[in-house]
Amino acid sequence: MRLSHAQALLDTSFLGMKEGAARMYEPEDLRFDKRLSAVWLEYRWYVHERGLAEVFVKWKRVEKEACAQEEVSVLRIHLLGHSAMLTERAQRVLEVGLPSPGRLLDLFGSDGVKRECSAAGATGITLEHWPHPAPQPLLPEETFQALSAVLVDPGASFEERHEAVDRLCRERSPRVVHTLLAALEVGPSLSALRRLSEWGEPGALPHLERALAAVAPDNPADLWALTALQRRLQAWKATTLAGEPAM
Template identity: 90%
Template sequence: MQALLDTSFQGVEEGAARMYEPEDSRFDERLSAVWLEYRWYVHERGLAEVFVKWKRVEKEACAQEEVSVLRLHLLGHSAALTPRARRVLEAGTPSPGKLLELLGEDGVKRECSAAGPTGITLEHWPHPAPQPLLPEETFQALSAVLLHPESSFEERHEAVDRLCRERSPRVVHTLLAALEVGPSLSALRRLSEWGEPGALPHVERALAAVAPDNPADLWTLTALQRRLRAWTRTFQGM
């Protein structure tokens, strides 16, 4: 499948360095039954994020191991990335997908196929669009939770989730302000999905604070950092 990705996206710029877990000893102790890989292809104002997963065999055997999951996330705007991603999807036969019924109504359009043991999912993430504003009282209450230093992790997570039903400059401003008060992985995730460059310093600060014996958070935050760096490449191409 990696070879299919190489062929399908040949000639497309990668906006950030790949994350290929078996080649990075920092993740040797990550507790998981699988190896992971991320790639970020960029073109115009669009981003194709590729996520690959396969059984955690010995490193030397990775090249022979079949990929179990391949996901392609299309974000932003690029007419050139969609047909390349679809070429990967169409390498398999149409499939209903195993997890679609669990993912809910999140605005993401998903298409699935199966190529032998590999489940392939192409996700079209929603473009920015005008949305109804939250009632002012609701917006202020959720903002207050995020800006209060004593709010719990659960309270902050719920506030981010509810606040981000409105995608607007004031929500972005609030999320960035909240990150000055305290860490919020959910806020960093959402800002990285939206391609907000102001989130990058916060991700890098969180990365610097990760303990060496915490490879799971190190992986997650490194992926967010590189996603944001890839977005930066799309801005430079404007």
């Protein structure tokens, strides 16, 4: 499926749905011309009621003027929150292709995400239903305190902080949100920001904006990643979940 066709498919499938944040179309933004990658990217965020559909499109990094005719390799939609309408619209995109087991599914662990896959020629289409917030067993208090201590330790390494975030987030609870936000007061953590953005936690926005302001001009990879997380949180604010606790 060519990029122009994929974009038209998305426009048609999500017709009438509000976009909660500005799209990110990489070829149009000069800041990302030097991002070291073999692909171009486009992100969109559709919102409806209590739900968010995050769209991810990837194609070969050809000359900008050739993008429209380039074959899309990946078209992926993340469904977060609660919206039957967005689910139905995303299914329209999926049904354009033929059912497929998905070439990369073996790379994903048991993360609770339900994935449906199809293929439209060389384009792999994936619809991901991300798990809804639900009561979960609390971590043992000793484990929780030990992991929290790592995150508020200015001397902790990147790897230690990343592992602590990953293990803490097996418990989705207000105390984990509080701990992640406290960790961001100590220092930046892309993994913490990513998880808080998945949960729609508005308290992460100031930390994201601070991290964006600190990105060096010669670091377009982090600039792209942080901008995408910022847009995701902006989109969450446009849903009817805005103002409610993330848990």
